Amino acid sequence: MCLAIPGQVLEIVDEPNRLARVDVAGVKRNVSVALLDDDDGGVGPGDWVLIHVGFAISKVDEDEAAATLKLLEEMGTEYEQELDELKGSAIE
Amino acid sequence: MKFVEEFRDAELGAALAAQILSLLEPDRHYKLMEICGGHTHAIYRYGIDDLLPDEVEMVHGPGCPVCVIPMGRVDDGIAIAGHEGTILACFGDMMRVPGSERTLLEAKAAGADVRVVYSPLDALRIARENPDREVVFFAIGFETTAPSTALTMMRARDEALANFSCFCNHVAIVPPLQALLALPDLSLDGFVGPGHVATVVGARPFDFIPAEHGKPFVVSGFEPLDILQAIEMLLRQLAEGRREVENQYRRVVPAEGNPVALKAMGEVFELRESFEWRGLGEIPRSAFKLTAAFAAHDAELRYELPGRSVADPEACQCGEVLKGAIKPWECKVFGTACTPEHAIGTCMVSPEGACAAYYNYGRFAREGTPA
Numbered sequence: 200m201c202l203a204i205p206g207q208v209l210e211i212v213d214e215p216n217r218l219a220r221v222d223v224a225g226v227k228r229n230v231s232v233a234l235l236d237d238d239d240g241g242v243g244p245g246d247w248v249l250i251h252v253g254f255a256i257s258k259v260d261e262d263e264a265a266a267t268l269k270l271l272e273e274m275g276t277e278y279e280q281e282l283d284e285l286k287g288s289a290i291e
Numbered sequence: 292m293k294f295v296e297e298f299r300d301a302e303l304g305a306a307l308a309a310q311i312l313s314l315l316e317p318d319r320h321y322k323l324m325e326i327c328g329g330h331t332h333a334i335y336r337y338g339i340d341d342l343l344p345d346e347v348e349m350v351h352g353p354g355c356p357v358c359v360i361p362m363g364r365v366d367d368g369i370a371i372a373g374h375e376g377t378i379l380a381c382f383g384d385m386m387r388v389p390g391s392e393r394t395l396l397e398a399k400a401a402g403a404d405v406r407v408v409y410s411p412l413d414a415l416r417i418a419r420e421n422p423d424r425e426v427v428f429f430a431i432g433f434e435t436t437a438p439s440t441a442l443t444m445m446r447a448r449d450e451a452l453a454n455f456s457c458f459c460n461h462v463a464i465v466p467p468l469q470a471l472l473a474l475p476d477l478s479l480d481g482f483v484g485p486g487h488v489a490t491v492v493g494a495r496p497f498d499f500i501p502a503e504h505g506k507p508f509v510v511s512g513f514e515p516l517d518i519l520q521a522i523e524m525l526l527r528q529l530a531e532g533r534r535e536v537e538n539q540y541r542r543v544v545p546a547e548g549n550p551v552a553l554k555a556m557g558e559v560f561e562l563r564e565s566f567e568w569r570g571l572g573e574i575p576r577s578a579f580k581l582t583a584a585f586a587a588h589d590a591e592l593r594y595e596l597p598g599r600s601v602a603d604p605e606a607c608q609c610g611e612v613l614k615g616a617i618k619p620w621e622c623k624v625f626g627t628a629c630t631p632e633h634a635i636g637t638c639m640v641s642p643e644g645a646c647a648a649y650y651n652y653g654r655f656a657r658e659g660t661p662a
Binding site for chain 1: 329413431435439446491643
């Protein structure tokens with residue numbers, strides 16, 4: 200649960216609850232983007248975010264996301280476990 | 292230098308290693324603490340400790356949320372899961388953490404309904420899907436994770452989800468650092484600061500470390516180059532006689548933290564008078580509980596809990612490891628009676644624990660076989 204994994208926002212699926220569909224290494228799930236709400240409307244489709252326990256905790260650029268993903272892939276088992284747990288997630 | 296090739300920019304890695312060497316004062320030994328378990332993991336994974344000169348020693352801090360949970364709280368979680376009709380939802384990392392008699396995994400095997408969830412919001416969904424069952428979320432984590440629980444509790448309240456509650460074990464990062472700095476026999480020269488916690492709390496809460504203790508503090512990212520650069524920045528401060536909080540991870544960490552997250556935490560949580568930390572003992576105002584406004588969703592009020600303080604097994608030296616007083620391999624049971632498969636102590640359970648990280652990546656190098 201300690202990892203923060205990068206994903207790309209596909210669409211906002213629940214506006215009142217600030218839930219977004221994200222793509223994390225091909226796994227598409229819902230996460231909350233409520234923590235990144237700011238005066239500019241927060242994150243939207245196309246943005247890259249770091250995701251921790253189903254919540255986007257920071258916005259990053261595409262290069263940072265790619266570098267973080269590479270690092271996680273090298274990590275092996277823990278990253279795979281995190282992805283498996285993400286696959287089991289169904290946030291509504 | 293054998294690991295430099297793996298870095299994102301090998302040239303920059305080699306340059307940083309050379310810089311570090313040039314900043315050392317003759318005959319001085321440097322002891323730097325990385326606080327976050329993610330950093331500990333990366334240091335062993337990428338052999339950063341092998342890359343550093345012998346004069347620079349990395350010690351591992353208390354920043355693994357799984358590792359600092361005392362056995363008594365695991366027992367409490369197992370007691371909750373033992374109630375007829377209750378579903379206990381927790382992160383996968385908690386399943387193998389030893390309680391005084393057994394783990395959550397063993398409790399599950401014995402018939403308790405314990406479910407691994409990816410997110411507190413998944414625990415909330417389980418509560419919606421099981422209106423006739425009690426669903427308790429076993430919340431752990433530092434300020435990185437606490438805002439997620441806070442927003443989840445606000446949704447539970449807004450949806451009037453009466454069968455959902457939280458067993459709150461969220462902890463704060465600053466109090467254990469204060470406790471460590473108060474130890475008489477621990478001489479540290481500086482800190483590699485936790486990057487993800489700082490995305491929430493910002494860099495300012497750490498100002499007391501240079502101001503009151505005269506030690507440099509550099510918030511760091513998680514790539515090997517980030518950590519190497521943070522170490523270089525710490526040594527540069529020491530060489531130049533500066534003592535400041537610096538932010539190496541500026542591309543992700545804003546100086547002021549995340550105001551939305553801090554506001555949510557402020558609404559849902561308040562500090563406990565005291566909380567027991569594994570290995571560090573009771574630390575005042577170091578952990579969060581739900582405020583009275585969320586009493587209806589507070590598992591500690593809903594369930595009668597054993598609430599016992601349980602001493603660690605005698606053989607276990609997690610406390611000394613968490614304080615940075617000994618290295619993982621100096622523990623009597625490291626790699627023999629205590630392994631990731633059959634852990635005695637929490638530092639061997641979590642992949643971010645110093646012992647597990649060392650067991651997985653470091654032990655061969657230490658035994659003299661080239662890694």
